[in-house]
Amino acid sequence: xxxxxxxxxxxxxxxxxxxxxxxxxxxxxxxxxxxxxxxxxxxxxxxxxxxxxxxxxxxxxxxxxxxxxxxxxxxxxxxxxxxxxxxxxxxxxxxxxxxxxxxxxxxxxxxxxxxxxxxxxxxxxxxxxxxxxxxxxxxxxxxxxxxxxxxxxxx
Numbered sequence: 001x002x003x004x005x006x007x008x009x010x011x012x013x014x015x016x017x018x019x020x021x022x023x024x025x026x027x028x029x030x031x032x033x034x035x036x037x038x039x040x041x042x043x044x045x046x047x048x049x050x051x052x053x054x055x056x057x058x059x060x061x062x063x064x065x066x067x068x069x070x071x072x073x074x075x076x077x078x079x080x081x082x083x084x085x086x087x088x089x090x091x092x093x094x095x096x097x098x099x100x101x102x103x104x105x106x107x108x109x110x111x112x113x114x115x116x117x118x119x120x121x122x123x124x125x126x127x128x129x130x131x132x133x134x135x136x137x138x139x140x141x142x143x144x145x146x147x148x149x150x151x152x153x154x155x
Contacts, residue, residue, distance in 0.1 A: 014151055022144045029137055036091050040098035041065060068097045072108055077138075080124055087138045088127040096126055 006020050037043050041061050049057070073093050080086045097104055107119040129136045135143070148154045 014153065019147065019151075022140070022147065025140055026137075026144055032091060032137075036094045037061075037065065040095050064101060065094070067105075068094065068101065072097065072104060076108075076120065076123055080120065080128075081138075084124060086124050086128045087136060088123060089129050089136070092127040093123065096123065 004021065006017070006024065008015075008020060010020070041064070043058075043061065069090075073088070073090060076093075077088050080088060104119065107115055145154070
């Protein structure tokens with residue numbers, strides 16, 4: 001029906017519909033992260049193991065995800081954006097990581113410059129945002145930060 005309704009307890013008139021909408025679109029990233037975990041890191045698979053083994057499996061997967069995000073995605077995304085003006089999709093990157101975690105981690109930490117450059121080329125080709133007119137998360141985030149800063153809502 002093309003309606004968008006937000007119920008909020010915010011009484012500050014500075015928070016207009018547009019600002020609340022922008023903040024909500026950023027919040028949607030959390031849902032995308034959970035979808036990525038479920039789709040690519042087998043969180044939905046039922047394991048017929050003891051509680052202790054299940055905890056170890058879950059913790060190991062969360063460590064892998066955190067490592068991939070902080071040690072791979074963030075630096076690679078920053079490098080590709082700075083040097084090639086390409087932003088990479090976290091969802092596409094995590095899908096690639098889930099399939100080739102060990103190989104990517106080894107290449108990222110101990111590869112020759114030639115191998116590292118080849119890995120970056122594969123990531124740029126397979127994980128870059130599609131060429132569409134709609135904005136991606138990184139663009140939305142920067143735009144929202146600018147709006148909130150201009151309204152003095154960020155300290």
